[in-house]
Amino acid sequence: MANTPPVVSIGNHSLLSNHWQKIQPWLTYSDADGNPAQSFEFFDSGASATSGYFWTPTNTHWAANTIIDVAASDLSDVWLSSGSVSGSETMWVRAFDGTDWSSWTSFILTTTPNTPPVAAINDQSLHVNTWAKVENWLSYSDANGDAATKYQFWDSGTSATSAYFWTPTNSHWAANTTIEVSAADLTNVWVQGGSTTGSETMWVRAFDGSDWGSWDSFTLTTTNSAPVVTTGDHSVHMGQWVTVGNWLTTSDADNDAITKYQFWDSGTAATSAYFWTPTNSHWDANTTIDVSAADLANVWIQGGSATGSETMWVRAFDGTSWSNWDSFTVTSTVNTPPVATINDQSVHVNTWVKPENWLSTSDAEGDTITKYQFWDGSSGATSAYFWTPTNEHWAAGTPIDVSASDLDSLWIQGGSATGSETMYVRAFDGTAWGNWDAFTLTSTNTAPTVAINDHTLNAAQWAQLVNWTSASDADGDPITKYQFWDGGSAANSAYFWTSTNSHWAAATPIEVSASDLADVWVRGGTAGGSESMYVRAFDGTSWSSWDSFNLTTLPNHAPAVSINDQTLHVNEWSQLSNLVSYSDADGNPATEYQFWDGSAAANSGYFWTSANSHWPAATVIDVGAADLGDVWMRGGAATGTDTMYVRAFDGIDWSSWHAFALTTIV
Structure with a gap:
């Protein structure tokens, strides 16, 4: 079947001078047989040096009247540049479908005149020595929509103090010099205001790739407002x-x-x-x-x-x-010196106080007090004294200079003993010192109070003094020590006991730290009667008055002891601790026992202890209460009845002898 040649068409077009256009968007290709284009040919009849021309990667300016062969796959690489001046020219294009070429199609390319761009800057004011970016002032427009490609600036201010242009390549452009800057570098163009006030004329113009716009002048005024x-x-x-x-x-x-x-x-x-x-x-x-x-x-x-x-x-x-x-x-x-006063004050011994809280100042002119001086008139070792961060114990008779801002850091400590002293203060208003004001500082202490009520003890009974003692202090001072005194000098009277002395003699001051009060005991006398004892307390400064109390020792009741009549077989043993019955009306324990054997017969019963295996009759046998379990009784070697005795001692008195019968049976 015969091939139908393809058809390619393109309309007439206009371009601004020196503008580029891809040819492909302008072309229309068709083929009745559906064959794709294999190649294109282009032809330019415009032979003028200023006319438009074709461009491909293999030739950046194709000469006129030359056939330009381009594979269809490279069509997108074919560009057309308009002329550098206005005018029209005829160009041609045809296509090849692999068998036949289409007819040549002509189109007219008209180059239209370029409208130069417009760059403008309004009049501006800058503070002296202040920097500004020119691009923030610049207005650009182009009737053809062309972008600016570069700018030129001009400064007519020739004074050494006038404003000037700055770019990265020149930190101070001289006046009457053309300064050319690519559009891409416009952001790097600065103007610095003059170093003095004044006005000058500057210019700007733009280039759109084809033409320069007209110069636009603007006035730059350097200003300053006086302070x-x-x-x-x-x-x-x-x-x-x-x-x-x-x-x-x-x-x-x-x-x-x-x-x-x-x-x-x-x-x-x-x-x-x-x-x-x-x-x-x-x-x-x-x-x-x-x-x-x-x-x-x-x-x-x-x-x-x-x-x-x-x-x-x-x-x-x-x-x-x-x-x-x-x-x-x-x-x-005229300056009136300030007045500083402190009223007479009392402080507890060793107590810290801030004089600032006592101080009253005034100044007739309302001047601010800038500093103070203090003076301590007492040199006693136990007297009160001033303290500051720079000296923890100011000596008496020394002026102490304190700035008003440091007044809060001034302290007084009350004396370590009671008494009064004179101190002084004066103030300075930045010009003159006021008069010294004297005030009396009294260090006080209220002696503590201690009391022990009258008490009664059984003979030889022990009591812990801490349970009897009541102390108080009006100043809230803790008690640091106590003293005791025993007024009973009889040998059998009550007495004090501490861990350092088990029997304190009468009429002796006994000093005990408060922490050791629980270590003080009193023992009732060994005979009935009353005696006066005393106590006083110390709060670290003062002793209380002596407080007397009566200690009454009740008369002792002798204990009672008994052993029931006993029966033992010949030579049988019996342990006495199982047989003894003891009682004491005062609750005193037995401290010792005595035994007695009233039968002297050789074959009678007898007592035995570890110290003597056969105690003879009619002998007092002394045994500590703790050793009662060591006392035995043995039945006689022959039958019969013996009389034996026992008595007990409570530490003060012996009981009566108690007789019991020991009967020995077969």
């Missing part, structure tokens, strides 16, 4: 020093930092106030005093040596402009 400094009228005491910096109020509409000040004193009298700086201890009147802002704290005024008023001036400089002079009146006045 403002004010100070009110002030009164100072004669001879008083004040820092001027505390009086000044400064402001700057541009927020510029103040760099220096000038002062002027119009008071020419020898007794008038004057300025002082570290470089001049007495500035003459009608002299300009230049001071850097950093040194403002070192500018002082001293009040005049006589009363009166004078006018002084101050102005400030912000690095560019001086403020107006501001006048103020300084009046030197």
Whole structure:
């Protein structure tokens, strides 16, 4: 079957001068047999040097009247550039489907004129020495929608103090120089305001890749608002020093930092106030005093040596402009020394107090108290004293200087013994000291109170004194020690016992620390009767009065002991502890026993102890109560009855002898 050649078509087109266009979007290809294009051919009839032309990767400017063969797969790489000037030219295209070429299709490419871009900057104001980015001011437009590719700037201000352009390649562009910057680098173009106020004309223009726009001029004005400094009228005491910096109020509409000040004193009298700086201890009147802002704290005024008023001036400089002079009146006045008083005070011995809480101050002119002095008039070793962080025990007869801000750190400790002393205080208002004010400080202590009620004990009964003793202290001081005294000197009277002395003699002071009170005991006498004993307490400072109490010892009741009649077989043994019955009306335990054998027959019963295996008759056998289990009784060697005896001792008295019969049976 015969092949039908393909058809390719393209319309006429217009491009702005020097603009690029891909050819592929303009082409329409069709083939009745459905064959795809295999290649294309292009032809340019415009032979002028300024006409449009084709571009491919293999040739960046195809000459006119040349057939340009391009594989269909490379069609997207074919570009068309419009001419560099306006005009029209005819171009052709045809396609090949692998068998036949289409007919040539012509189209007209018209290059239209380019409209130059417009770059504009409105008039601007900058504070002296302030930086600004030019791109934030710049307005750009292009009637053809072309992007700017570069800019040029021009500065006509030739003064050394005028504003200037800055770029990374030149930190200070000279005036009357063309400054060319690519559009991509526009963000790196800065302008610095001049170092003094004034105006100058600058220019800008833009390039859109084809044409430069017209120069646009703009006025750059370097501005500065002068600072403002004010100070009110002030009164100072004669001879008083004040820092001027505390009086000044400064402001700057541009927020510029103040760099220096000038002062002027119009008071020419020898007794008038004057300025002082570290470089001049007495500035003459009608002299300009230049001071850097950093040194403002070192500018002082001293009040005049006589009363009166004078006018002084101050102005400030912000690095560019001086403020107006501001006048103020300084009046030197008479100073009234301050008054500091402390009323007479009492403190407990060894107690700490802050004098600040006692102190009352006043100043007739309302001056602030700047410091105080204290004085201690008593040199006694036990007297009260002042304490500060720099000295924990100020010696008497020493002036103690304390700034008002440190008054809270001053303490007094009450004396270690009771007594009174005179102390002093005075205040300073920055100009004069007030008079010394004397106050009496009394160190006080209330002696403790201790009491023991009258008590009754059985003979030889023990009692712990801690259970009887009651102590109190009105100041809340703890008791540190006690003393006891025994007024009973009889040999059989009651007495005190401690771990260091098991029998304290009468009429002897017995001193015991409070922590050892539980170690003090009293023992009832060994015979009935009463005696006076005493106690007193110590609170670390004072002893209480002696408190007397009666200790009554009840008469002792002799114990009772018995053994029932016993029957034993011949030579039978019996342990006496199982047979003895003991009682004591006072509850005293037996301390010892005595036994007696009333039968002297050789074959009668008898007593046995570990100390003697056969106690003879009619012998007192002494046995400690703890050894009662060691006493045995043996039946006789022959039958019969013996009389035996027992008695007991309670530590004070013996019981009566108790007789019991021992019968020996077969």
